[in-house]
Amino acid sequence: MARKRARVAATVMVGVLVLFIGSLAFNAASSATRWPGPLDLVRRYPWITLLALLPLAFFAMWPGRPDDDASKQHDQGPTELQRERRETQAFQLPARNPRFTGRNRELGQLRRRLTDPRAHTVQAIHGMAGVGKTELAVEYAYRYLHEYKLVGVLDAERGALIPVQFQTLAAELGRPDVAPQRAADVVYGLLAEKLPWLLIFDNAERPADVVGFLPTGSAAENGHVIVTTRRGGWASRGGTMSVDVFSRQESIALLTDRIPDMTARTSDRIGDVLGDLPLAVSQAAAYLDYSNTPPEAYLELISTKLDAMLELGLAHGAQHVVSTLWTVARNRLIDEQPTIQLLELCSVLAPEPIPLDLFIGRVALLKEPLRGTVSDPILWVNAVGRLADLSLIRREGSQIVEHRLTQSAVRAAMPLHVRNQNEQLALRLLTAHLPQDIESDPEVGTLWAQLLPHVLTVTQTGPSAETAADVGQLLQLAARYFRQLGNLTAALPLAERAVAIHQAQCGLDHPSVGDDLNTLARIVRDLGDAVGALPLATRALTIHIAAHGINHPWVANDLITLSQIHLTMGNHISALWLAYRASIIHEAMCGPEHPWVGNDLNILARILRESGNPREALETAERSLFIHEATYGRDHPYVGIDLTILAGIHHDLGHTTEALSMAERALTLDERTYGADHVWIVNDLTILAQLHRELGDARQAATLARRALDVLSSSGGPYDRQVASAKFLLQTLAACGQENA
Structure with a gap:
């Protein structure tokens, strides 16, 4: 009413001003001495007339007391919006969740899709169990309740009950005499008088259960339909909006x-x-x-x-707790044993992407009937698709992911012996599938990175007698992989657990214990504790000599580890003898051009350089480089190690140009292999910093030295020698006043 009064007042005001200005203009242009009737008063007394009319206009514009309109509105009933809300008819609409949280993006997206004239008026909300599909649909209904004349919810989980619900709705719309078979058509006809309308088919099990009850023809243009479902297959019947877990x-x-x-x-x-x-x-x-x-x-x-x-705490409006969701899903898979086997096997792995090749490539380890299913491409595709269709897994190309709570519910429902069998099978699959040549093959890093979460999951609990060997082996391999990444703090406890498990299972002098001790000794030495590493490596050597004899390759590996430990401790003569002995064993067993011989020569070159024999070291390092390039090519990580050693030797010999070229090539190769922040590029950076300082480029030298320190500070180990070297270089530059040159 106030808005209407303002419009009337504005009109009166404009009329007064027009009359006044017009009368003045007419008076000035006219020679008449008198105007007809009362208008002559305007001619004779224009300002008095204006002053008399202005109060009338201001009175018309006066808003009155603030509560005048509200009290009249209260007397006259609800506003137009309130009447529209009150007139919305609801059918089986659940109570609104007063603490509904988030999902604003999804609600907006659903509204845009339903109201877009170019889009389908049937929208399926698809997602895994527990993701909140029904909550989202109900919240949408309440949020846009004023936009509809009728909002109805039909339980679509059991398709046979949908006609009965349409019959009940028809009765509420004034047609109680309709048979269930005709109820849907009658309802859509009656809804033509309640435009627009919204129907929600909740928890639809299959598209076939619902598609016969969706509106067609002109009826489809008069309202909106939402379907909530865990199942796929809705794209041909309307739009599909996938709903994921909360952010x-x-x-x-x-x-x-x-x-x-x-x-x-x-x-x-x-x-x-x-x-x-x-x-x-x-x-x-x-x-x-x-x-x-x-x-x-x-x-x-x-x-x-x-x-x-997961069995405790029933949420608002929920019919299930998380632990019962798997029971509901299992009832739908009761006759699909291979599919159940696959889901149970995935449940003992990590809630991370699982490559399908883990099953396809190791089919011989699987049990029937899953083995037969994986062996048949059509049955395999159908089994994976069935789990994805029920939203029990999510497929991402050649990988599948099972949510951690689905996993937990599946594990809880498994009998203990079935769970143990699946854990043993997962261990065997991973042990067989993961490559063991971690240090020499750079390509294995991708697969290890992909499967590492699953390795850590299946090895996190104490092993049984049946699984101890596999658990110990996977832990040792994982420790070696973490060492290769430069993450020594993560590698150390895994290597220690491997030793403990193999000792308990196989005895103190088993060769597996020797392998674990060698890995542990290398990690401890890298962490800066050469004294602590020495007895570990010595014991590994003793075990392998007793098991294999003095000339076995595993003995040579222990000798190399001991050589590196003695080098770190400054025992150059012992280190030289041990490395030389290892190279003789490898050359005799594998041949003079074998890459293991190249590795031994690399260690020998480092010892000779630190012993003050750069020329002999140069010859040895060049032979190591030749072997590795001939075996692996010019871009292998072992070639990078050789180049780093050669750069240092050339630097010692005063060959600055050769040293700079090799150090730059080593850095490029190592960055490509390990990344720009891997600890193994620190030696490259330090040598390059020294070379740039000697060439007079103090700014670049300081930049490289600081970068080396940054990498070391974020690494998983102390690396004391490298830190000391980089800090000494920076201090030298600062003392000379060159750091900021």
Whole structure:
């Protein structure tokens, strides 16, 4: 009413001004001495007339008391929007979740899709169990309730009950006499009087159960349809919107909003353990709310007893807790044993991408009927597709991912002996599939990076007698891989566990223990504890000599490890003799051009250089380079090691140009192989820094030395000698006043 009064007042005001200005203009242009009727008053007294009319206009514009319109509105009933909301008819619409969190992007996307005239008016919300599909659809219905004349929800999980629900809806719309078979057509006809409308088919199991009840023809243009489903196959029947788990910020927002004592840090860690699955996060909030458990104590419980905790805490509006979701899904796979086997096997691995080649390439290790399924391309594609169709896994090209809570629910439902069998099978698959030549083959790094999470998962618990050998071997291999990455702090406990497991399982003098001790000695030595590494390597040598004799290649490997330890301790004569003995064994067993001989020569060259014999070291290093390039090509990591040694030797001999060329080539090769921040490029950077300083380029020398220190500071080990070398170079530059030249 106030807005209408303002428009009337504005009109009156404009009329007054037009009359006044027009009368003045007419008076000036006219020679008449009198105007007709009352208008003559305007001619004779224009300013008095204006002053008389202005109060009338201001009165018309006066808004009155602030509550005038509100009181009249209250007397006259609800506003237009309120009447529209009140007139919206709801059918089986669940109560709104008053603490609904997040999903603004998904709600906006769903609204745009439903209202876009170019898009389908049928939209399927697709996602795994527990992701919140029904919650999203119900929140959409309430958020846009004022846009619809009718909002109905039909339970589509059992297709046979859909006609009965349409019959009930028809009765609410005034047609109680309709048979179930005709109810859907009648309802869509009646809905023509309630435009627009929204129908939600909730938890549809199969497209075939619902497609016969979707609107067609003109009826499809009069309203919107949302289908929530875990199943695929909806693209040909409408639009499909995939819904994923919460973002971490949404998990944090839900927990901190509902639990007063919850901190952002604790909620972040809870979200991580629960994989940000909305049902699990809501379940956690419900449990914390009614149990008054401190958030930190709850975090400890789900970190150590996740399977049991998933049975506790029913979230608002939920029909299931997370632990029952697998039971529901298993009922749908009751006659598909190979598919169940695959899902159970994946559940004992990490919740990370699993390459399908892990199963295809090792089919002989699988048990029937899964073995037969994997062997048949069509059956295999169907089995993987079936799990993806039920949203129990997510397929990403040649990899599949099973959510951590799906894994937990599947594991909890497995009998203990079945779980043990799957864990043993996972260990055998990984042991057989992972390459063991970690140090010499740069191509294995990609596969190791892909499977490392699964290795750490299957080896995290104490092994049984049946699994000890595989667990110990995988731990030793993982330790070697971490050492290759330069992450010594991660490598050390794995190598120590490998030793302990193999000793307990195989005895103190078993060759497997010797292998583990050799790996452990190298890690301890790299960490700067050559004294602690010496007895480990000595014991490994003793075990291998007793098992294989004095001239075995494994004995030579132990001799090389001992040689490097003695070199670190400054015992050049012992180091030289040990490396020389190792090279004789390898050359006799494998031939003079074998790459293992090249490795021995590389170590010998380093010892000769540090012993003050650069010319003999040069000849030895050049032979090592020749062997490695002939075996692996010019871009192999071993070639980079040779080039680094040669650069240092040429530097000692005063061959600055040759040293600079080799050091630059070594850095380029090592960066390509390991990355720009790997600890193994530090030697390249330090040598280059020294060379640039001697060439008078102090600025570049300081840049390279600082970069070496930055790499070392972020590494997983002390690397004392390299740190000291880089710091000494920077101090020398600073003392000479050249650092900022």
